[in-house]
Amino acid sequence: MLADQLNAVSGCFDLAAQDAVYRAIFTRRDVRSHFLPDPIGDDVLARLLLAAHHAPSVGFMQPWNFIVIRDLERRERVRDLFFAARQQELPHIAEERRELYRKLKLEGICESPLNLVVTCDRGRSESSPLGRWHNPEMDLYSTVCAVQNFWLAARAEGVGVGWVSILDREALKQLLGIPDHVVPVAYLCVGHVSEFAEKPDLERHGWGRRLPLADLIMSEVFSGEGEAALKAVAAGISGSPVR
């Protein structure tokens, strides 16, 4: 029970608990196609938002807000923004990939019962920007951590989440009355799903392949040789994560 958590913060995770965390990570999907119309209970949604709210934040800034969008007409207008943005993006895609791009399902704005915008209020700790003087974008990164917490908790609850990034941000801000100093970091489609696909859609449709983990590891400096033992272990578990 979650009730024990605040009394057991130093506790160890047994193998089953570790595996549950890895399972959420490895089976999370960017969902566009398998949404069910069933509403999400407030108890479930509140837990997911609480998970988001427990993300790390620079200077304990907690810069996020959560806009819950249920109104279908409003979602249809957001979907129109998506259609327009996709048309604008298309010419920037390599010519030989455009036909595939056109076929890809890249959003579930109206099929999912609920949309969620996770925003970043850049002025929330203006007077004491601990950890942000050199890297002002850290508040945006904190907000992304909140999105990822939400996404993983949702996977565990059987709730699918899809992040729609093909949107004109200024048009979205206008539609949702978002003020200048607030950034809509993520536009999420949220709903129960009939299934979580075995592989990411873009992998399944041949848009890309999973890179070998060992090739991404460097030692001491960028492009540095070394870490041969680590790379060997990484290569061994890459295809099929087993303990």
Next chain:
Amino acid sequence: MLADQLNAVSGCFDLAAQDAVYRAIFTRRDVRSHFLPDPIGDDVLARLLLAAHHAPSVGFMQPWNFIVIRDLERRERVRDLFFAARQQELPHIAEERRELYRKLKLEGICESPLNLVVTCDRGRSESSPLGRWHNPEMDLYSTVCAVQNFWLAARAEGVGVGWVSILDREALKQLLGIPDHVVPVAYLCVGHVSEFAEKPDLERHGWGRRLPLADLIMSEVFSGEGEAALKAVAAGISGSPVR
């Protein structure tokens, strides 16, 4: 066992598995103070990196690399960068908070046995920037998702992680030979720990307090009224997350 995962991607999480995921989320800490000198096994580190590598990425771009830094001399030079950056940040902190700022422990660069830089290669899918034409920062956000995956998996493995954001990024790039088109998104201190603190350090030391979740929820538009039922549930679980 993780072995079952790829065969059970559509599987449900039972209550114990859901609770494990929430427990990782709620008890994850930004660790600076409780690192043990014990090395991290390659098997553990490879699993954590595999978790990072399974983050969502825009256009399946997988823009990340992982620089493993073990050399103490190099870490001492990074810590010098931190000391310099902290001195530069201090005058920008509100005067009445500067004494507290000075006392805060904000990094564990040399106390942790391993540092990890998670970078974003911005040119990795240059020819087909699916999902990035309107929002080019999406590759940076994908990299942050990888960091959060790493962080949560580490919590489950009993490994502490601290994100050091008080660093001059250009100086760090020079020290680590990072090319122009690559951004060092996160500098992480990584190691086994003697404990995970019950609360975030900055909360414990009075730098900030956890905001009430219900105050952060909006309905349909920014600052929108509504979602009373959801807010009531959120208020009920905010202090102590129970099912």
